Amino acid sequence: MSSDFYQSSILPYAAIIIKICRAYTNCQEDFEDYYQEVCLQIWRSRERFQGQSEWSTYIYRLSLNVCLTLLKRNKRKQFVSDYIPELSEDSGAFADESLNELYKAIRQLSEVDRAVILLYLEEKSYQDIAEIIGTNPNNIGVRISRIKERLKKILDGKVN
Amino acid sequence: MEKSIESIWKEGFLRDEALVAPKINNLYSQKSQQIIEKLGRMYKINLWSIAIFAGLYLIFSIWAQIVWSGIGVAGLLYWLVYISMKMSTELENLDQSQDSYHYLKAYDDWIQLCFERYIKIYRFLYPLLIGIGLSGMLFMQPRPFYEQPWVYSINGGYEPYLFMGLPVIWLGAIWGYALIFGIFARPIYKLDVKLIYGRTFDKLKGIIADMEKLRK
Numbered sequence: 241m242s243s244d245f246y247q248s249s250i251l252p253y254a255a256i257i258i259k260i261c262r263a264y265t266n267c268q269e270d271f272e273d274y275y276q277e278v279c280l281q282i283w284r285s286r287e288r289f290q291g292q293s294e295w296s297t298y299i300y301r302l303s304l305n306v307c308l309t310l311l312k313r314n315k316r317k318q319f320v321s322d323y324i325p326e327l328s329e330d331s332g333a334f335a336d337e338s339l340n341e342l343y344k345a346i347r348q349l350s351e352v353d354r355a356v357i358l359l360y361l362e363e364k365s366y367q368d369i370a371e372i373i374g375t376n377p378n379n380i381g382v383r384i385s386r387i388k389e390r391l392k393k394i395l396d397g398k399v400n
Numbered sequence: 401m402e403k404s405i406e407s408i409w410k411e412g413f414l415r416d417e418a419l420v421a422p423k424i425n426n427l428y429s430q431k432s433q434q435i436i437e438k439l440g441r442m443y444k445i446n447l448w449s450i451a452i453f454a455g456l457y458l459i460f461s462i463w464a465q466i467v468w469s470g471i472g473v474a475g476l477l478y479w480l481v482y483i484s485m486k487m488s489t490e491l492e493n494l495d496q497s498q499d500s501y502h503y504l505k506a507y508d509d510w511i512q513l514c515f516e517r518y519i520k521i522y523r524f525l526y527p528l529l530i531g532i533g534l535s536g537m538l539f540m541q542p543r544p545f546y547e548q549p550w551v552y553s554i555n556g557g558y559e560p561y562l563f564m565g566l567p568v569i570w571l572g573a574i575w576g577y578a579l580i581f582g583i584f585a586r587p588i589y590k591l592d593v594k595l596i597y598g599r600t601f602d603k604l605k606g607i608i609a610d611m612e613k614l615r616k
Contacts, residue, residue: 254421255413272422284610339412342405361409391405 245286250279253299259362260300262334263346263354264307278306293371300364301372304355311351345394349387356380357387432500435604436507442597443488451481461536465543469536476529483521487514501611508608511601515593522589526581534574538567 250257261274282302289298334340346354352373359369370377403411413419454477461470494506538551551560551567560567581588593601 251421255419258419258421259413275422334412336408336412338403338408342408342412361406388405395405 245283246279249286249295250282250299253296256296256299256362257303260303260307260358262343263358264311264351266347274307274310277310278303281306297368297372300359300362304358304372308351308355341395342391345391348394349390353383353387353390356383357391360384360387432504432607435600435607436504439507439597439600439604440491442600443484446596447481447484450477454478454481457533463542464536464540466536466540469532469539472532473529473536476525476532480521480525487517501608504604504608504611508604511604515589519586519589523582523585526585526588527575527578529578530581531575531578534578535571538570538574 257275257278261271261278265271265274282299285302289295293301334343346357349357355373356369359372364372366377366380369375369380454474457477458470458474461467461473491507491510494503494510539549540546541549551570561569
């Protein structure tokens with residue numbers, strides 16, 4: 241990957257990739273692997289981008305797809321080893337404790353719900369969320385309300 | 401809960417250090433490791449399969465009273481396993497401390513080298529295995545099913561043309577057939593390798609090609 245491409249087309253959107261990768265990983269090592277894989281896939285599929293959506297939307301979609309694929313692959317590995325290291329503070333967790341708690345709660349959601357709430361928190365419109373995930377925009381609002389309810393319960397300690 | 405999840409999200413990310421991108425380096429290290437491990441596993445399984453088959457054939461040959469064929473085939477196969485294991489120890493000499501690209505290139509070069517060596521080996525091994533194996537089949541006498549060698553029992557009492565007590569036409573046909581395998585050892589071995597390792601080799605080539613693009 242040329243340094244120019246990384247600097248101009250990926251780095252300005254690194255925040256998106258980081259936020260998504262953090263939601264799908266439990267340790268720093270996995271996070272870095274996911275981040276690198278997403279960057280690699282963006283670089284690989286750069287020629288497929290036809291400008292029909294914004295570049296940032298394209299990155300959201302690609303990041304989510306890569307994370308979901310890696311998650312599936314890693315789940316298969318988990319049958320062999322059930323060890324999932326916790327994200328510790330010195331291994332790259334966020335400095336803000338509330339944010340860490342929120343991430344922990346998000347990680348308890350299903351893969352799709354994680355994607356929906358991440359996009360919602362990034363202030364994407366229902367239309368964009370539906371487009372990125374490939375669902376019907378009519379159901380997004382209800383889904384988000386349910387996810388938020390669940391997140392609140394998890395954060396309040398009502399749900400394990 | 402005091403704050404809404406929206407405000408936790410927004411405020412949490414206001415700190416710059418929350419979004420420091422990891423350094424992109426050694427991009428393919430994990431992939432390289434995975435593919436090398438996979439090839440290593442496949443190679444081991446392949447060698448084990450050959451060794452097990454050789455053992456089974458030896459047992460069969462004792463039962464079928466063609467021990468000479470069993471020893472011949474099993475001996476050749478065990479020799480092949482030994483040579484293959486010896487070749488695989490060369491992998492230990494590859495410098496694993498080098499970057500993924502150079503390591504994969506070195507690994508690929510080793511595969512190509514092995515491929516050429518195996519062609520030379522199979523040029524003799526294919527005819528010998530087929531010749532000894534099929535000749536053995538001619539003389540097998542698995543009791544209680546056959547009271548005399550199989551070649552004399554075809555169609556209930558067939559008598560082949562014998563020269564010095566050997567069914568020379570049958571043997572000639574078998575060794576002629578075996579010779580064809582020796583002549584076409586390269587394409588046959590290529591097909592053999594493609595069937596077993598094809599997809600993994602393609603992946604390895606794909607990774608190397610990708611890395612070459614990345615290096616530009």
